Amino acid sequence: MEKIKIGIIGYGNLGKGAEKAVKLSKDMELVGIFTRRNKSEIDSDSNIYNISELEEFKGDIDVCILCGGSATDLWKQGPEIAKNFNTVDSFDTHAKIPEYFSQIDGSAKSGNNLSLISTGWDPGLFSIHRLFSQSIMPVGETYTFWGKGVSQGHGDAIRQIEGVKDAVQYTIPVEKVISEIQSGNILDLTTRDKHIRECYVVVEEEADKNKIENEIKSMPNYFSDYDTYVNFVSEDELKLNHSGMPHGGRVLRIGKTSENIKQIYEFKLDLGSNPEFTSAINVAYARAVYRLNKEGTKGAISVFDVPVSYLSIISPEEQRRLLL
Known part of the structure; x- marks a missing residue:
C-alpha cells in the first residue's frame, strides 16, 4: 500500500491528537513532528524536528497538518507553509475565514500546492x-x-x-x-x-x-x-x-x-476529547487533500469542496457495498 507521508506542525493538544490518528491510519506514515519547543521537552517516539527544519523536507512530505492556534499561529504559519507543502488546518475564527482563505489561496497557488482550511467539527x-x-x-x-x-x-x-x-x-x-x-x-x-x-x-x-x-x-x-x-x-x-x-x-x-x-x-x-476528535478529522481530510492534489487541484479549498468518499481508506467499491 502506498503510504501518505505526513508532517505534523506543532505539538500541543491538536498535534498530540494528530500523532495518535496518523498512527491508527495504515495508509499513512508520520515523517515527523515539527515544533518550536526543545526536542528534550517532547515525550514521543516519533521523529522530532525544529520548525526551522521544515523546508528541508520539501518533496518528502505529502501533507502538513497545521496544529497551531487560530489566534496567532495559523495567520503566520499557514501562508508560509502553503507555499511549499499541501496543508490541512482547523482555523476556527468564523468571522475571519474569508480573509484567511484568500491569503492561503494565494500562497498555495504560488507553490502549486493544495490547502484545506477550517476543518475539524466546527467549522468542518x-x-x-x-x-x-x-x-x-x-x-x-x-x-x-x-x-x-x-x-x-x-x-x-x-x-x-x-x-x-x-x-x-x-x-x-x-x-x-x-x-x-x-x-x-x-x-x-x-x-x-x-x-x-x-x-x-x-x-x-x-x-x-x-x-x-x-x-x-x-x-x-x-x-x-x-x-x-x-x-x-x-x-x-x-x-x-x-x-x-x-x-x-x-x-x-x-x-x-x-x-x-x-x-x-x-x-x-x-x-x-475535543482535540483528539478534531485531529482525527484533520487526518482524514489530509487523505483527501493528498488525493485531490494528485488529480491536480491547487489553491485553497474548504470542506464543501471535498468529495466525502475521498476521506475514507476503503475503496469506492467497498464504500458502496458496505455503507451505501
Whole structure:
C-alpha cells in the first residue's frame, strides 16, 4: 500500500491528537513532528524536528497538518507553509475565514500546492450539516449550539493576554432555548441568547486581574458578543478541576417541505476529547487533500469542496457495498 507521508506542525493538544490518528491510519506514515519547543521537552517516539527544519523536507512530505492556534499561529504559519507543502488546518475564527482563505489561496497557488482550511467539527462537520439542512429545506432557520465543553481556540486566545499563565474556557449552551427549538419553535436569537462563556484563568503574581478580565470580555470574535464570566483560580485548581477536554454540540434546522409539514433536522456530537476528535478529522481530510492534489487541484479549498468518499481508506467499491 502506498503510504501518505505526513508532517505534523506543532505539538500541543491538536498535534498530540494528530500523532495518535496518523498512527491508527495504515495508509499513512508520520515523517515527523515539527515544533518550536526543545526536542528534550517532547515525550514521543516519533521523529522530532525544529520548525526551522521544515523546508528541508520539501518533496518528502505529502501533507502538513497545521496544529497551531487560530489566534496567532495559523495567520503566520499557514501562508508560509502553503507555499511549499499541501496543508490541512482547523482555523476556527468564523468571522475571519474569508480573509484567511484568500491569503492561503494565494500562497498555495504560488507553490502549486493544495490547502484545506477550517476543518475539524466546527467549522468542518457542522458546516457541512448547516449546508445539507439548508439545501434540503431552503425555507427554515438553522441554529448551532456548542458545549458544554472546552473551546481550545478561546482558551488559546486568553493565553495570549499579557499576565495570563494558563486558561480554560467552557462554552455552555442555554438548554431552555434548545428545548424550545426541538419542540418546533422558530426563534429569533442573538448570539448572546444561545450561549454563555465561562473562563477559568491563572495569572502571573503581579498581574492586574481587572485589566485581564476586561480584556477577555471585550475581545472581538471570541467573547464580546457573549455573557462571559471570568474566574481566577490557582494552577493547582485548574489542573485538578479543568484538565479534561470534553466538548460537543449540535446543528438544528427547523424547516418546511410543504405549507403544513414541518421538519426538524439535527446533528449532534458528544466528545470525550475535543482535540483528539478534531485531529482525527484533520487526518482524514489530509487523505483527501493528498488525493485531490494528485488529480491536480491547487489553491485553497474548504470542506464543501471535498468529495466525502475521498476521506475514507476503503475503496469506492467497498464504500458502496458496505455503507451505501
